[in-house]
Amino acid sequence: MNFGILGAGSWGIAFGNLLRDNSQNVLIWGRRKEYVNEVNQTKRTPYLKNIRVNVPLTHDLNEFLNFTDILVIAVPVQFIREVFEKIKQFEHKIFLILNLSKGIEIKTQKRVSEIVSEFFNVPYSVLSGPSHAEEVASKIPTAVTLAGEHYEFLQKIISNDYFRVYISNDVVGVEIAGALKNVMAIAAGILDGLGGWDNSKAALMTRALYEMIKFGQYFGAKKETFFGLAGVGDLMVTCNSKHSRNRKLGELIVKEKDLSKILTNSKMVAEGMYTVKAVVDFSKKVGIEMPISNEVYEILYNGKDPKLSMLELMNRPLKNEWYI
Ligand SMILES: NC(=O)C1=CN([C@@H]2O[C@H](COP(=O)(O)OP(=O)(O)OC[C@H]3O[C@@H](n4cnc5c(N)ncnc54)[C@H](OP(=O)(O)O)[C@@H]3O)[C@@H](O)[C@H]2O)C=CC1
Numbered sequence: 001m002n003f004g005i006l007g008a009g010s011w012g013i014a015f016g017n018l019l020r021d022n023s024q025n026v027l028i029w030g031r032r033k034e035y036v037n038e039v040n041q042t043k044r045t046p047y048l049k050n051i052r053v054n055v056p057l058t059h060d061l062n063e064f065l066n067f068t069d070i071l072v073i074a075v076p077v078q079f080i081r082e083v084f085e086k087i088k089q090f091e092h093k094i095f096l097i098l099n100l101s102k103g104i105e106i107k108t109q110k111r112v113s114e115i116v117s118e119f120f121n122v123p124y125s126v127l128s129g130p131s132h133a134e135e136v137a138s139k140i141p142t143a144v145t146l147a148g149e150h151y152e153f154l155q156k157i158i159s160n161d162y163f164r165v166y167i168s169n170d171v172v173g174v175e176i177a178g179a180l181k182n183v184m185a186i187a188a189g190i191l192d193g194l195g196g197w198d199n200s201k202a203a204l205m206t207r208a209l210y211e212m213i214k215f216g217q218y219f220g221a222k223k224e225t226f227f228g229l230a231g232v233g234d235l236m237v238t239c240n241s242k243h244s245r246n247r248k249l250g251e252l253i254v255k256e257k258d259l260s261k262i263l264t265n266s267k268m269v270a271e272g273m274y275t276v277k278a279v280v281d282f283s284k285k286v287g288i289e290m291p292i293s294n295e296v297y298e299i300l301y302n303g304k305d306p307k308l309s310m311l312e313l314m315n316r317p318l319k320n321e322w323y324i
Pocket residue numbers: 007008009010011012030031032035047074075076077079083100101102103131132133134245267268269270271
């Protein structure tokens with residue numbers, strides 16, 4: 001089987017190297033020709049310092065699709081639709097779609113599987129969990145969750161001695177957990193920017209998990225999924241890691257205050273800043289209480305003072321229900 005990976009950022013390349021280590025055929029599509037040429041020549045990418053790129057890249061979508069049996073999605077969620085428009089006529093070539101991207105589309109409030117089903121009638125799986133590209137590319141032991149079709153086949157082909165794949169039958173839960181933990185990691189970064197307090201971070205992560213579960217259950221996700229690698233596992237790593245783009249964005253917004261200035265200086269994508277828009281819009285529409293997401297939105301997009309957000313979160317009416 002030939003794996004064609006859409007997206008030549010850190011995760012697309014780290015995952016490509018992983019598949020190569022497992023003796024799979026891999027080709028990665030990148031949107032910028034100069035970047036693709038540079039990586040092919042130097043075997044290096046600015047997205048992953050000190051890592052050798054062991055897979056070829058192409059900018060040519062025809063070459064990419066003629067090669068591909070298993071289409072792997074590793075582009076930021078807001079751009080998936082744009083890329084699919086260009087490749088939808090190749091549906092007959094694709095045996096299976098494996099999604100690695102974590103987010104919710106702003107304009108439709110759709111998960112990746114829902115975007116995929118608008119374009120392709122092809123089996124779909126999603127792989128998610130605590131898996132920073134920098135560590136996977138360095139072959140650091142990592143465990144993740146896989147949900148969807150052909151899971152046994154994928155589990156075997158992707159697992160190795162540094163990458164262990166567990167399975168789940170809850171595609172919705174895995175997708176929602178992966179998308180929402182990015183929003184929560186921005187909140188964790190905001191706390192780090194304010195003072196890096198341990199008590200506050202533990203409280204935030206615990207309440208974040210509760211908020212993720214509430215949102216997920218609205219769509220029929222299973223609570224247990226959030227207690228596994230795709231949920232609490234990814235929440236822990238993203239809220240605490242020095243590698244996390246989302247956590248770093250939270251830290252930066254406290255220091256620099258101006259989101260547009262931060263974005264001008266950064267090439268990497270923090271999916272949570274987009275997902276939070278979809279989550280806040282949707283949760284307000286249907287009446288799900290999402291206090292942490294709301295404050296992240298206010299801080300990023302309405303310039304709210306993070307200290308005021310924290311104070312308001314602490315001073316909300318006390319809960320009179322039993323909580324975990
Ligand atoms: N990095 C990680 O550790 C992990 C990331 N993920 C998920 O993987 C997905 C990809 O993230 P990641 O690899 O980290 O990205 P990076 O932040 O490393 O790089 C951004 C990537 O997005 C591409 N990109 C930006 N704009 C567009 C566009 N308009 N159309 C197509 N591609 C575009 C960039 O291309 P260009 O170079 O041309 O600008 C680059 O390849 C995200 O959903 C992320 O949440 C999941 C697990 C781990």
